[in-house]
Each structure stands twice: as C-alpha cells, then as structure tokens.
Amino acid sequence: MERIVKFGTTIRNNWKKSVVGVIALYYGAATVKEKYEINILMRAACKEAVRYGDSLIPMERNPTLVTVILNPVANKRKAKKDFEKYCEPLLHLAGLQVEVVQTASEGNAKELVESLKGTEAIIVAGGDGTLSETVTGLLRRNDDANQFPLGILPLGRTNDFGNSLFPGGDGVEKVKQLIEACMAIIEGNTVWKDAMKIEPIPEEDEVPSRPIYALTSLEWGAFRDTMAKKDKYWFTGSLREYAAFLFNGYKESLTWNCSGVIKYTPPCAGCSNCVQKKPEVKRKWRFFVPTTEAAQQNDISKLENPECAISQEFCFKTCDFKIQPYKIQNQLPALGIMLGRGSYSYTEFVSEGWDRIKKKGSEPNVITARTVELIPNQPTQEVMIEIDKEEFEVKPVKITLLPRIVKFFCKSKLNTI
Incomplete structure (x- = not known):
C-alpha cells in the first residue's frame, strides 16, 4: 500500500512539473514573439523619424528645442524606462533637441512649466495627473505659451486623455500607442481641445x-x-x-x-x-x-x-x-x-x-x-x-x-x- 501511495505521489509531482513547464514554455514563446514584433515596429518608426528629420529641418538651422516633463515614478516607475526605450530615440532621430526635466514631487510639474523659458514645445511623459499639472502651469502663465502645441506620451497608469488621442493597450499595442504619439509630434498634426x-x-x-x-x-x-x-x-x-x-x-x-x-x-x-x-x-x-x-x-x-x-x-x-x-x-x-x-x-x-x-x-x-x-x-x-x-x-x-x-x-x- 505504501508503495502505491509513493507511486501516485511521484506521478502527481511529475504531472505538476510538466504543466508548469508547458505554461513557462508558452509564456516564454509569447514573450519572444512580442519582443520580435516590438523590434520590427521600432525599426520602422526609426526610419520614418529619420525621413521626417531630413526633409523638414534644414541643416543650417539650429535644432528645435522641445522640453519633456517626465514623471519618473509614473506607472510604478516604469515611465522613465519606457520613455528612454521607445520615445526618446524617435525624437532625437527626427532632429529635435530634447531637454528632459524630471518631476521631483507632486505638483512639481506646475512649477516647472510656469517658469519654463526658451522652449518651442512641451511634451508630457506621464499619466493624467502629470498632464493636468502641466496644463495648469501652462494656463497660469501670463504670456501666450499656450499657443504652442502640447505633446502627450501616455506613460502613466491612467491615461484617459492620452487614450482619447492615441488608442492603446498592453504589450505590443502599448508600444504602437507610444510610437503614434511620438510620430504625431514629429509630423506636426495638431488639434485644439477644451x-x-x-x-x-x-x-x-x-x-x-x-x-x-x-x-x-x-x-x-x-x-x-x-x-x-x-x-x-x-x-x-x-x-x-x-x-x-x-x-x-x-x-x-x-x-x-x-x-x-x-x-x-x-x-x-x-x-x-x-x-x-x-x-x-x-x-x-x-x-x-x-x-x-x-x-x-x-x-x-x-x-x-x-x-x-x-x-x-x-x-x-x-x-x-x-x-x-x-x-x-x-x-x-x-x-x-x-x-x-x-x-x-x-x-x-x-x-x-x-x-x-x-x-x-x-x-x-x-x-x-x-x-x-x-x-x-x-x-x-x-x-x-x-x-x-x-x-x-x-x-x-x-x-x-x-x-x-x-x-x-x-x-x-x-x-x-
């Protein structure tokens, strides 16, 4: 009887290991496929960014300065990594001079934007909270700063407004969303919002x-x-x-x-x-x-x-x-x-x-x-x-x-x- 119990236990343990192995293999294959698709997307986006940079910005003119307001703790501190991996390369390849300013605390984005000088555009890398603070700082200014466009890179946990402009998702769909947001900045299409x-x-x-x-x-x-x-x-x-x-x-x-x-x-x-x-x-x-x-x-x-x-x-x-x-x-x-x-x-x-x-x-x-x-x-x-x-x-x-x-x-x- 004891041998039968041990035999049954061995079969059950081997079955568990097999199931775990199959699951790990499935998700491992899914991850490899996802990385491959992302690499293809980024390669095509980089080529497109270079094409716009070469055709739109004359060599004799200084690069246009854009300021990125980056919330490094957004989306459980993933925002900074995703920005550097999927967004920043495209902006540089398009010939833009990118200055990244990281927020240090809640409400800091308002202060940064209110005192910002010398930039041609502001790009928000974060979620709805960072965007709201940036808009507040922009509209509190007494000059005409709100006349130049505001870019959105939806890198936060909640991106209701960003998703309304660039539909997103998870994994590959998220990378597509970030590429679309960057290319909108590079291509220069704009819309007024309330x-x-x-x-x-x-x-x-x-x-x-x-x-x-x-x-x-x-x-x-x-x-x-x-x-x-x-x-x-x-x-x-x-x-x-x-x-x-x-x-x-x-x-x-x-x-x-x-x-x-x-x-x-x-x-x-x-x-x-x-x-x-x-x-x-x-x-x-x-x-x-x-x-x-x-x-x-x-x-x-x-x-x-x-x-x-x-x-x-x-x-x-x-x-x-x-x-x-x-x-x-x-x-x-x-x-x-x-x-x-x-x-x-x-x-x-x-x-x-x-x-x-x-x-x-x-x-x-x-x-x-x-x-x-x-x-x-x-x-x-x-x-x-x-x-x-x-x-x-x-x-x-x-x-x-x-x-x-x-x-x-x-x-x-x-x-x-």
Whole structure:
C-alpha cells in the first residue's frame, strides 16, 4: 500500500512539473514573439523619424528645442524606462533637441512649466495627473505659451486623455500607442481641445486660491471612491477593479451622500460675456504657424447673447456626481453635469460598477452648461473629489469651460489645424 501511495505521489509531482513547464514554455514563446514584433515596429518608426528629420529641418538651422516633463515614478516607475526605450530615440532621430526635466514631487510639474523659458514645445511623459499639472502651469502663465502645441506620451497608469488621442493597450499595442504619439509630434498634426478652469470660491475673509485646470473630469461619490481603492486588491491581478466593487459595495466609508446646490449658466457659442480674444503667436517650426482658417480666431467679442449670463439653480442629492467637457449634438462646446441615482442596493451597485468597467454602464442624466458653481453641503467626514485622477478636498468651486484653449499634437486622421 505504501508503495502505491509513493507511486501516485511521484506521478502527481511529475504531472505538476510538466504543466508548469508547458505554461513557462508558452509564456516564454509569447514573450519572444512580442519582443520580435516590438523590434520590427521600432525599426520602422526609426526610419520614418529619420525621413521626417531630413526633409523638414534644414541643416543650417539650429535644432528645435522641445522640453519633456517626465514623471519618473509614473506607472510604478516604469515611465522613465519606457520613455528612454521607445520615445526618446524617435525624437532625437527626427532632429529635435530634447531637454528632459524630471518631476521631483507632486505638483512639481506646475512649477516647472510656469517658469519654463526658451522652449518651442512641451511634451508630457506621464499619466493624467502629470498632464493636468502641466496644463495648469501652462494656463497660469501670463504670456501666450499656450499657443504652442502640447505633446502627450501616455506613460502613466491612467491615461484617459492620452487614450482619447492615441488608442492603446498592453504589450505590443502599448508600444504602437507610444510610437503614434511620438510620430504625431514629429509630423506636426495638431488639434485644439477644451479645458475646465476650476476656481475655489473663497469665504469672506479668505484669500482666493489660484485656479487649477482639468481636461477630463471632476468626479465625486461612491463609484469614484471604489475605483480609488482598486490597488488594494492587487492580488486579484486584472480583476482588481471588479474586486473593488465586490468588497466595497456595502461599506459606509464610501461617499453615498453627495448633496448641495448647483448654479449654472447655459452653453454659449461665444459672445462679449464669455470670450476673450487672444493673439496668435507664430513659431519657427512649421506646425506652430497656423495655416488654415480653422486656426484663425473669429472676432466674436462684439456679439451679444443675453441668455449667456442667466443663471439657474437647483439642489441635488446623489451618490454619483461628475462634470466633464461635453459636446452637444450641434457640436456646441459645453460642460456636462452628470447626476446618477440617489441610492443603490449592494447588488445594483456591484452590477452597475462591473458594467462601467466593461463600458456598458447606464446613461446618466446630463445637464449642459458653460459655467457651474458647485456648493456642496458640509460633509460629516473627510470627503475627497477627483480632478483628472488627482484627489482634492471637497470645497465650493466655480467651473468654467474654456473652449479650444490648448493645442495638442494628434494623429493626422483627426480634424487637424
């Protein structure tokens, strides 16, 4: 009997080793194939970058200086390695003079951009947080720095805005995304994008704080809180987002009560009340100089729209609140105020959360506006809102849409200018 048990144990151990060996062989082969595909992609991209550099930049002219704002700790400290491996060589081969400035702490990108001089373009190598800080520093300046393009290299863990310009993925698809982002900078295709100006509303004796600027969204509520906890469930691998909803749907620590008052003005195509004309700045590089009618600002500062300044007000209570740039059907730029349901059962919350992960969530109610004053009720505990994936304390704020305020490098198939 003992011999039979030992024989069975030996067979089981050998079977385990065989399975492990097959799995290791499969993933090893997959890795070799992935590396080969990446090498082919990079070789073709390098040739294309050299071709653009030779054809667009005269030998007698000094190389164009571009400044890269690199967040070295983005994506678990992988951002710097990926930038040096997949992005920096292409920029150099295209004949650009690349100056890399690494951020040292949270908020450092704003300071770097506010004091930046002598550059012809800024390239953000990081995620949504680094991009938001860079845009904030850019738009806080009193000069016309926002007239030259901003490049995005989506190297962070969250790249919602970067993914909207350059669809990405993992592995080979991620490298394709970075190559497309670099080639957009080299080729010089640009597009104007809207931004949100977010100003804290000061109390009577309080000194006003400087505004911050966002490109994607302001979020508040239980769904935002749950997604912020997903990294706690790292042990579930790619299922961490699903696990976050599963294990947090019953917790009182989530923000189930988002309530307060909203004052808003309606969307406006532009009038003397909301548009301030800015001069176009010409740069030496070909894509810094507007060449089409779309790049020329229409003089609408003399137009009048009486409804633009009419304010409406309502009270709200929900567990899911979001404001983001929004396009109405007639393409009129606006802010979209999205209010979810007032309450969810545990099952409903988990089901809705999983559907959102799959991009199948229910359509929220949307109120369109040009400006929004958000006056929240005083929370009983510490509550955070999320602006472009960065957390801030909940306070009264005024949010203003700035249409077509920042110029970004983009793929040529977009509506470029």
